Amino acid sequence: MVDFSLWDILRNLLLAARWTVVLSLIAFIGGGVVGLALLVIRIAKVRGTERLVSGYVQLFQGTPLLMQLFLTYFGIALFGIQTSPWTSAALALTLYTSAFLTEIWRGCVASIPRGQWEAAQSLALNFGEQLRHVVLPQALKIAIAPTVGFMVQVIKGTALASVIGFVELTKAGSMISNATLKPFLVYSCVALMYFALCFPVSLYAKSLERKMNADRT
């Protein structure tokens, strides 16, 4: 057995936490881009897309993230592409994030009064211009708080990537706990690190929400 001091444990966990952060950012940015594309497709009201996108959302919200990870992990391999935990985790989390974000943002767009669309239309703006200059800027203001709140969900979601062998905070925790035989200490440290990552984001989301509600009343 290797001798691990508390500092060794913390140092290794911190090094692994980098990958949690990187994976979260990839999922969040990728998910944001895909989610925005889906949102535009959905509100453009092209025939049939509404159903398709809501089916997509239902699919990702109604199945466990763990299964989505397994499916991408084994699914990519079916196409003869060499899978790595990196690609499958990034892909699965991006799709998962996009489904949730597009649904959150749809709600924000739906809360923009019809009159805004009509006013923009009467100014002879086309659909793209209506979206860009009138609807999205207003929707964005409402969307920020729930979007930041969902970020916490994404960070926590990356923990599941450990199951397909992606070495991030949770996986590093299991490995160190197996090496040191101090599971209580190691998993406490892991939990605290996730808390240190997520809690500030949660607080920020809450303060944004409060600010928004204060603006309205």
Place this chain on the structure above:
Amino acid sequence: MRIEFDFLAVLAQWPLLAKGVAWTLGLTLAATVIGMALGIACAWVRAANMGRRPAWLVWGVGAYVELIRNTPFIVQLFFVFFGLPAAGIKLSPETASIIAMVINLGAYATEILRAGIEATPRGQIEAAHSLALDRLQTFTRVVLPPALAKVWPSLVSQIIIVMLGSAVCGQISTQELSYAANLIQSRNFRAFESFIVATAIYLLLAVTLRRLLNWLGPRFLFGR
């Protein structure tokens, strides 16, 4: 390149899948009943309009809720299953799963229910007091039923999230649905098919459970 799927090889193992579904539903049921009770108790402590409570209790419940809501379920599960035995508490995988799910749902249910409780009009609480109801009666008879009705859709969503989250419990060898899928693919090497089948079953369970809870709530929990 041709990809050949063989779903029959997976479906032939239906007794394993059925057992997995039974475990998933059983875990969810147990976690829901106990977790909701925990959530109601903690929401009473957290709600701003429920009278005086000891400061240490309010602080403790607040810390519990924030700690759980800001850490991943899988870490909570590993902590309970691998961490607690080191502190002298040995648990079977099933018990550890239920405990982790209860703790998890309890924290989320607390925040959801708190919002419902805080939306109670002051006058209703005063009216209850003027009818000589004590604090417990006021809470269980006057405040709680409409609060439950108000936040029921959010609670249903949370229960479904916990049900889907239980897929992780297979990682500590609880024999629920995702564990069954893993077992099947280790026997016949049909990994993709077996996870597709499991995922489809989860989707079906999620849709059915949502319908069922939306139907059950108004009829049995908060009347009319």
